[in-house]
Amino acid sequence: MLIIVILLFVAKSVISLASPPRVILPHGGVLVGKHMQTSNGKFVDAFIGVPYAKPPVGKFRFASPQKADSWEGEKVTDTDTTVCLQYNKFEPGNIVGSEDCLYINLYTPTNRTKVDEFPVLVWFHGGAFALGGSNSEDTGPQRLLDNDIILVTVAYRLGALGFLSTGTLDSPGNYGLKDQAMALQWIRENIKTFGGNINDVIVAGQSAGGASASFHLVSPLSKGFFHKAIMHSGNYFDFWTIIDRKVAIERTKKLASLVNCTTANGSEELVGCLRETSALDIVATSDKFLATVTGHPLTVFAPVVEPKWAGAFLPENPRMLSKTYGHTIPIIIGVTSDDGLMTSASLIYTYNQEFKDNFKTFLPVMIGYDNRPPRVQEKITRQLDHFYFNGVHNWSVQNHQNLTNLLSDDLFYSGMDRFLRNRFAAKRFGPTYVYVFDQRGPKSFTELFEGGPEYYGVAHADDLPYIFPMDQLNISRTYCDNQMLYAMPKMWTDFMRTGNPTPNNSPVHPKWIPATKFPLNYAQIGNKNGGRSLDSYLNVTNTSIGAAREQDNVAGDFPCNSYNDTRSNEMAFGPKTCVIIRNKVSLEQRRMNFWRSLERSLAWN
Structure with missing residues (x-):
């Protein structure tokens, strides 16, 4: 009888798939x-x-x-x-x-x-x-x-x-x-x-x-x-x-x-x-x-x-x-670890000399303060130049991080900092999950942004191929990419259902700690190294962390197998593990403090 029921179910499914929905x-x-x-x-x-x-x-x-x-x-x-x-x-x-x-x-x-x-x-x-x-x-x-x-x-x-x-x-x-x-x-x-x-x-x-x-x-x-x-x-x-x-x-x-x-x-x-x-x-x-x-x-x-x-x-x-x-x-809000590569990669690879020659002219327009009085523009340019470059403009494919940091902070990080300050100042605010995506994939959007084939870092939009197919990139996946392909959609859809990206029944460990104040709790998702070999199981619990400096709160790796291991609060895995999520505290606080000091001069209202 059971076989007949199963066959009827299969037949019904085949018939339904034979005709369009x-x-x-x-x-x-x-x-x-x-x-x-x-x-x-x-x-x-x-x-x-x-x-x-x-x-x-x-x-x-x-x-x-x-x-x-x-x-x-x-x-x-x-x-x-x-x-x-x-x-x-x-x-x-x-x-x-x-x-x-x-x-x-x-x-x-x-x-x-x-x-x-x-x-x-x-x-x-x-x-x-x-x-x-x-x-x-x-x-x-x-x-x-x-x-x-x-x-x-x-x-x-x-x-x-x-x-x-x-x-x-x-x-x-x-x-x-x-x-x-x-x-x-x-x-x-x-x-x-x-x-x-x-x-x-x-x-x-x-x-x-x-x-x-x-x-x-x-x-x-x-x-x-x-x-x-x-x-x-x-x-x-x-x-x-x-x-x-x-x-x-x-x-x-x-x-x-x-x-x-x-x-x-x-x-x-x-x-x-x-x-x-x-x-x-x-x-x-x-x-x-x-x-x-x-x-x-x-x-x-x-x-x-x-x-x-x-x-x-x-x-x-x-x-x-x-x-x-x-x-x-309830919200999830985040950035990639090198979001500014959207602009810096093409500047360095395609327009490097032009940018160096016209630094003082281009910077106010790129950063968005070209509407300020000339004297104010000059002051802001000096402050940015000193903080990020110490006056040295020697960018190259191998030496771009200071320029990338400037553009990441200007275009994305400082805005997220302001958004969260505004949200946390409210009498009531919903669950707030903050992330920095740091997974090094086999391809980067820097190629589309005219940055050439070189690897610079985790660029703007490099998180998207883990929730969408993104066929335009023609990606060949690495071992740990395949683990992230499971984990990231799982976290996003768990958040959709429950308001929590890592609810109690989630296979992703550790649990993502929500942000409620500054210094900021946030999740680092992924690892630029693309995974690492370990000789033992990870079984790390929450620890007390000093909030004044950026550091790991919980170290956690996503197992490469898909079954539960009753010997620990992690899932079982083989000799290779793939970093999926780590709770951290204080997101680029020194850089964000600098941008907070600029806000009145920038007059971004």
Whole structure:
């Protein structure tokens, strides 16, 4: 009898996989997707290219997104749609995509039941608010859905089309972020159909996507649509994430003049002209702002504080808010150990002499204080030069750490420090897990950042291949990479389910200690050495640590086998172990103290 039941179950599974998955949405329309498999062979129902908003063309360009139209019958959603229109120097022809791009990709376990309620991860891609996408090859379900969750990746408007602002209600800006909020609303209304839990939605992203997730923590348009957040290398305290309104207006006028739209008759006429201008011309012209790689702001069109109106995504500067609902939401926030390699690798490999020759000119623009009075700029430049370089500019592929530290601190570390100080100052704040990703993988994003084939360190975005397939890197995995490929998705999805990345039943040891104050508790994830050989088991317990200096709190390695060893509180492993997580105290405190001393001079509000 048991054999018959098993055969019937197998037959049912084979039949279900022979036909594409179908889902009936609440409005009656049907989505027809396709089957995919995770790295471990679990089947996933994939619905790729699901519209969540109307195409933002014509009168909807430079306007808040509108709900997608409903439909009757079936809509096939099994192929990636084009990315949002963008200038991307990494792509042939440079300009790629379409204005018709407001789609999500949604992945859910095939073997779900009507009573399942899976946590939902909503992923916003990075790319300086100017480029990137959410295709299934690079940000698909292959890693994360080995665990029972739902993954939704969101495409949103980019560059001038996503963030142009006149400083008035004619074009208040933040359209890319409003697109994301519209996607969250779509998820709220439809995710139950896919087995999702509307009360367990997690916003997440990397770089500009991480900053996007942080903006949702404070936006009135997003409130109530999500319950946790994960921010990789980006939050709204990073200086590049918010543009001053005056600067935004100046850039809008400059773009308008370059495409022959008059700026003399007010913003209403200007926006009307830009709506009639070819989107390709707008994107191509936007690149003219980027005169050189080294001497220009990281983000040209980016989020801005809007005039107060009912549809404002950012009616107030989030950096000035001492109280927000986002403070109570559980978060993971972190950086890579050498995040600044995003910029320093290309400076050293491609533009080294140019940067050395123009150090005093480029530095204020790169660091974001070129809007300060000349005398203040000179003072800040002297302070930075002395602290990081002692006046010696001898960078090379072998000698880059001081330059990388400067750019890591400027672009990412100091912003995370400010974000956490603001959060900890609140009367109540939710669980806060801080990390530094330090895993040396077989390939690095420095190759894409024009840094050449040399290994520099753990760069910006080097954490992403451990939660997404990232096929563009064509990675051949090392032994310890395969262990991290299990552990990191496990920690992230455990956090989604429980609010704790290492709950009591987690195989990852030691337990990740949350941060509650400074000096900061944080987890070092991975090891630049890529693993090491040991002759004995590790069985290390928490120890009392002096908080004044950075050091290990708990040393822990992830075992290379997958079974429990009852002889210790670790899992059993062979002669080789792979460092997964170590609790540490006091994250680069000397460097962060230096940046705190600069804050008034930098005037980053």
